Amino acid sequence: MSGKSLLLKVILLGDGGVGKSSLMNRYVTNKFDSQAFHTIGVEFLNRDLEVDGRFVTLQIWDTAGQERFKSLRTPFYRGADCCLLTFSVDDRQSFENLSNWQKEFVYYADVKDPERFPFVVLGNKIDKLERQVSAEEARAWCVENGNYPYLETSAKDDTNVAVAFEEAVRQVLAVEEQLEHCMLGHTIDLQSSSKSGSSCC
Numbered sequence: 391m392s393g394k395s396l397l398l399k400v401i402l403l404g405d406g407g408v409g410k411s412s413l414m415n416r417y418v419t420n421k422f423d424s425q426a427f428h429t430i431g432v433e434f435l436n437r438d439l440e441v442d443g444r445f446v447t448l449q450i451w452d453t454a455g456q457e458r459f460k461s462l463r464t465p466f467y468r469g470a471d472c473c474l475l476t477f478s479v480d481d482r483q484s485f486e487n488l489s490n491w492q493k494e495f496v497y498y499a500d501v502k503d504p505e506r507f508p509f510v511v512l513g514n515k516i517d518k519l520e521r522q523v524s525a526e527e528a529r530a531w532c533v534e535n536g537n538y539p540y541l542e543t544s545a546k547d548d549t550n551v552a553v554a555f556e557e558a559v560r561q562v563l564a565v566e567e568q569l570e571h572c573m574l575g576h577t578i579d580l581q582s583s584s585k586s587g588s589s590c591c
């Protein structure tokens with residue numbers, strides 16, 4: 391366990407109106423606005439938390455999902471440690487657009503190794519009675535597209551909101567640990583002049 395606090399940048403992406411700002415505001419200020427305005431560009435808020443003994447400052451970047459704001463949001467993708475792909479369970483189109491959001495992120499964040507990048511998928515508004523996307527279908531998409539964790543949330547009812555951001559941190563820490571393990575493997579490899587290198591890099 392390390393005592394250092396880690397600054398992690400997570401970014402919320404998804405169609406306009408799926409509830410990205412509401413999720414961020416619920417998590418950081420514990421408030422919900424049923425008449426929220428669309429975001430223009432990007433906004434960010436910080437929250438400190440502890441996950442599995444690690445102290446983390448989570449910098450949450452909330453982006454504008456509407457197409458007309460694309461050029462205002464994409465410059466902020468670089469440097470993100472985790473991407474939360476968000477849709478609304480009562481809006482099928484927002485689910486079908488997840489692949490486009492993933493592609494947009496990988497391109498503008500200039501992700502070198504997309505297969506290892508930590509994405510987390512959020513199905514928001516589960517308090518709504520009329521669903522257009524089932525949990526099974528969403529989970530299947532996550533399995534097919536990179537085995538991403540899937541969480542169902544409600545910013546309105548505060549369901550799974552903290553769990554979702556904690557999962558984002560866990561995903562980043564897992565990738566970090568994997569990299570540390572690989573580097574350690576290489577160090578041992580060089581010192582021992584062994585030909586059997588690390589198996590993970």
Ligand SMILES: Nc1nc2c(ncn2[C@@H]2O[C@H](COP(=O)(O)OP(=O)(O)OP(=O)(O)O)[C@@H](O)[C@H]2O)c(=O)[nH]1
Binds near residue numbers: 407455
């Ligand atoms: N019932 C319900 N409504 C929600 C929930 N989350 C957000 N909303 C409502 O959905 C609308 C859009 O929410 P926003 O948080 O502004 O959506 P957004 O994804 O930030 O939208 P853009 O900023 O345009 O990208 C608002 O009226 C919210 O009150 C939820 O979990 N349940």
Ligand SMILES: [Mg+2]
Binds near residue numbers: 429452
């Ligand atoms: Mg917003």
